[in-house]
Amino acid sequence: MAGILTRPARQHDSKPAATEFSWNAWVNNLHGFAENLGEWGFYLLLALLMISLWATVKYKPFKLSHRLMSVAYLLIVVHSVLLLKHAYWGEPIYYLTLGFAFIGSIAAMYSLLGFVGRSNRHAAVVVSTRYFPQAETMELILKPNSAWQGHTAGQFAYLQFGNEDPHPFTIVSGTNDPEIRFLIKALGDFTTGLYERVKIGDAVTVEGPYGRVNFDLNKPQIWIAGGVGIAAFFAILETLKGKTNHPQIDLFYCNRGIDNHLADELYSLTQQAGVRLNVIDTLHSPRLNIDHIATQCGNVNDYNFYFCGPEIFSKTLTKALGAHSFDIEKNYHEELFVMR
Ligand SMILES: Cc1cc2nc3c(=O)[nH]c(=O)nc-3n(C[C@H](O)[C@H](O)[C@H](O)COP(=O)(O)OP(=O)(O)OC[C@H]3O[C@@H](n4cnc5c(N)ncnc54)[C@H](O)[C@@H]3O)c2cc1C
Numbered sequence: 001m002a003g004i005l006t007r008p009a010r011q012h013d014s015k016p017a018a019t020e021f022s023w024n025a026w027v028n029n030l031h032g033f034a035e036n037l038g039e040w041g042f043y044l045l046l047a048l049l050m051i052s053l054w055a056t057v058k059y060k061p062f063k064l065s066h067r068l069m070s071v072a073y074l075l076i077v078v079h080s081v082l083l084l085k086h087a088y089w090g091e092p093i094y095y096l097t098l099g100f101a102f103i104g105s106i107a108a109m110y111s112l113l114g115f116v117g118r119s120n121r122h123a124a125v126v127v128s129t130r131y132f133p134q135a136e137t138m139e140l141i142l143k144p145n146s147a148w149q150g151h152t153a154g155q156f157a158y159l160q161f162g163n164e165d166p167h168p169f170t171i172v173s174g175t176n177d178p179e180i181r182f183l184i185k186a187l188g189d190f191t192t193g194l195y196e197r198v199k200i201g202d203a204v205t206v207e208g209p210y211g212r213v214n215f216d217l218n219k220p221q222i223w224i225a226g227g228v229g230i231a232a233f234f235a236i237l238e239t240l241k242g243k244t245n246h247p248q249i250d251l252f253y254c255n256r257g258i259d260n261h262l263a264d265e266l267y268s269l270t271q272q273a274g275v276r277l278n279v280i281d282t283l284h285s286p287r288l289n290i291d292h293i294a295t296q297c298g299n300v301n302d303y304n305f306y307f308c309g310p311e312i313f314s315k316t317l318t319k320a321l322g323a324h325s326f327d328i329e330k331n332y333h334e335e336l337f338v339m340r
Pocket of ligand 1: 166167187231
């Protein structure tokens with residue numbers, strides 16, 4: 001036993017009694033206060049945890065609830081430090097607790113003051129915008145400042161226009177491009193009308209890049225994009241340009257209404273990358289299902305699946321794959337474009 005947690009024998013040390021007594025008394029006076037803080041910190045933490053797990057809570061209050069967890073943490077830290085047993089004072093456990101409380105409190109303040117991600121923020125300007133009406137999607141091209149370190153295929157960045165909240169979008173340009181390109185679908189308060197609000201030359205803050213997608217190119221693949229989920233495959237297609245000696249890859253792009261410009265670009269990219277493209281316009285054709293994929297590609301168990309699109313679409317596919325004894329855990333990878 002290291003003896004870290006055992007209660008130490010009372011010491012009759014030679015410290016000046018008056019100093020120890022006053023510190024002791026001060027801490028003793030704060031006992032009730034510390035107990036209340038701990039209780040409130042605990043209730044706050046419980047409430048915030050419930051908000052986080054409650055799927056109907058909108059993104060903004062959800063984000064605020066995450067930030068407020070730092071406040072709950074600080075309350076609980078003050079409680080724990082003030083109520084640390086007197087018998088532990090001066091022992092290793094005392095210094096360990098203080099050390100962890102100090103580091104944790106710095107991290108909590110860092111988060112509370114909005115410093116998280118600050119070193120990854122870069123100034124950028126809007127170079128061009130374009131709108132694809134059938135896909136209700138805008139293209140945004142930005143020129144980030146020279147501190148931008150580039151990205152890898154599949155990564156995303158937060159874009160912030162003025163004082164609006166930052167929103168995450170996948171980088172669709174090639175990994176070596178000096179300009180970064182995004183495809184943004186109008187889905188809610190911020191994205192609807194973005195095309196009209198953003199002008200060439202506007203300043204944008206880009207935070208990132210974040211995320212990691214490992215496309216295992218040693219095995220045949222089936223890539224499925226629902227709607228703007230196609231954004232997740234553009235950058236990898238760019239990196240595959242001219243490298244056609246990889247196992248078979250089939251890309252299924254499904255959308256309600258297909259924009260010709262986007263489809264043409266995708267066709268050209270997939271041709272150069274040696275990827276077979278299947279465009280499914282659900283306005284005119286049945287929705288994609290596993291039987292359709294199996295008819296075209298053969299045994300689905302021979303493939304790795306990469307999906308990006310709406311959750312309901314992914315659930316339908318995984319349910320059908322389950323019926324084929326497909327190893328979903330190992331061979332099915334999904335990105336649903338949601339933060340929670
Ligand atoms: C990793 C990632 C990559 C994404 N890539 C793309 C992309 O390439 N193209 C594209 O069109 N969309 C992408 N999205 C989705 C995009 O971020 C949301 O559609 C957008 O933020 C919605 O904002 P809104 O206010 O218009 O819609 P709202 O109706 O307000 O929100 C719709 C949903 O979007 C999410 N959301 C809202 N605000 C934020 C925020 N500030 N941060 C994070 N999520 C938020 C919430 O889940 C919310 O329920 C991506 C999302 C993630 C998580």
